[in-house]
Amino acid sequence: MGNVLVWITWFLAAAACLGTGVAVVSMTNPFYSALSLIGNLASLAVLFLLLSAEFLAAAQVLVYAGAVMVMFLFVVAYLGGRADAPWAGGPPLLRAAAVVAAVALLVEIVVVLGLAWGDDLTDPAEVSDSFGSPAEIGEAFLTDHLLAFEITSIVLLVAAIGGVVLGTTREKEEEVA
C-alpha cells in the first residue's frame, strides 16, 4: 500500500517535472515560463522528499522557488507583455515528429539497459536515519567538501559585487553627462 502511494507520487512528480520543464522553454510569454519554472522546482522538491532528503527539498523551495524566482517574476511583470498569448502555436509537424521519434528511441534504450542491468538497479539504497539531516549536510560541507564550499561562496560574492557594479555605473554616467 505504502509502496503504491510512493510510486503514484513519484510518477506524478516526475511527470510534472518533465511537463513544466518543456513548458519553460516552449512558452512564448516569459511570465508563464517563469511560472512553469516554479512548478518545475516544486516538483523537483517532491522528488527530493521521496529520496528522504527533507532538508534539501525545503532548501530548494526556500532558495530557488521562494527567493530567486520571485525576482524573475518581479522583473518580468515590470517589463509588461502581460497580454501576450501564453503559447504562440506549436512547432512545425516535422519537428514534432522528430521529438516523438527521439523519445521512442530513448524509451528503447532505457528498456534495453533495464533488461541488461535491471538486477543491479533495483537494489534499494541503504539510508540511515540521519541521512540528509541539516547536521550531516553541514558536516559534509565543512569537512570533505570544504574547498568546493568556500570556492562557491567566493563565486557568489563575485556575482553579488558584479551585480552592484553593473547596477551603479549608469547613475555615474548620468552624473558626468
Added chain:
Amino acid sequence: MTPQVEWYVSLIQAFIVINLVMATFAYLTLAERKIMGRMQLRYGPNRAGFRGLLQPIADLLKLLNKESFQPTEAINWAFILGPFLAAFTALVTFSVIPFGPGWEVGGVYIPGQVADLDIALILVFAVGSLGVYGFILGGWSSDSKYALLGSMRTCAQLVSYEVALALSVLGVVIMAGTLSLTEIVAAQDDTWWYAAPQFVGLIVFLVAGTAETARAPFDLPEAEQELVAGYHTEYGGMRFGLYSMSEYINLITLSALCVTLFLGGWHGPGFDGASWTGPLWFIGKLVFLLFIFIWMRTTLPRLRYDQLMRFGWKVLLPVATINAVITAILVVAL
C-alpha cells in the same frame, strides 16, 4: 523519543487546529477594530450581537453573499488561484508550531503539534516564501495598475525583509543547536527564554515580521492613499476574504513563531503547571503579541518607500548579521 502518532489523531488534530486558527483570525479582526476604536476615542463595531461580538460572523456572511466579480481582461485561472494560494500557504505553516507538551488520552498519544519535523523552522520560511506568489499572481492577473503596483511593492518588501527575518532567527538556532521547533522549545525549558540572550534578535524579528506581514508602519503594499488597496484592489466577495484571511493568519503564525522561538513556547514563566496549562500559556503569549501588533498600527505613521528599503537593507540586515556572528562566537567560546 516521542511515541508513534496514529494517522487519525493527526487528521483530527489538523482539522481542529485549522478551525481554531480561522476562529482566531475572525476574532482578531474584531479585536483590532475594537482596540483601534478605543485608542482613537470611538466605539468600534458594537451593533451585531452583544457589544459587537457577532460582527465577524456578519462580515463573513456579507462576503459569502457578494458576487465574485472580476475585470473583463483579468486572467481567469491566475485571478482565482491567487487568493487560494495565499490562504493555503498561510494555513499550512501553523501545522509545525508546538502549542503543548503532548498528552496521553485513553492509551492514544496526542502530540503537542500537528507535525513534528527536524526542519520545521526552514519549512515555515519555505512555505512563507511561496505565499508571495499568491500576491503576485493576484496583482498581475487583475489587469489594473494599482493592483500591479501593489503586488510589486509587496514582492520587493517581502523579499527584502525575509533576509533580515531569517538572519534574526539564526541566533536562536545556533543557541539551541537545532531547527526543530519542539526541540527549540525544550531547550528553553530549564534556562532563560531566548528573549533575554537574544534580545537583539527578538527586536529584529518583530520589526522584520511587521514588514513581512505588511502591517503599519510598513503597510506600503496597500497604502490606501496611493494604491486604493494594493494587490487586491480588483477583488471582492470571498476571494477578497481569502486574501484578508491569509494576511491575518500570517500575522498569527508569525506571532506564534515568535512565542516559540523567543518566549519559551508553551512553558510557563519559571514553572510548569499541569500539562493542560501549556496551551493556555501559549495562547496568553500569543494574544499579548497580537495586541502589540495592533497597538503599533494605531500608534505609528507609515514610512516612505525609500525609507523602508533603506531601513531593511542598511539597518536591520547588518544588525541581524552581527547578532548572529556574535552569538556564534559566544556559543563556541563558552
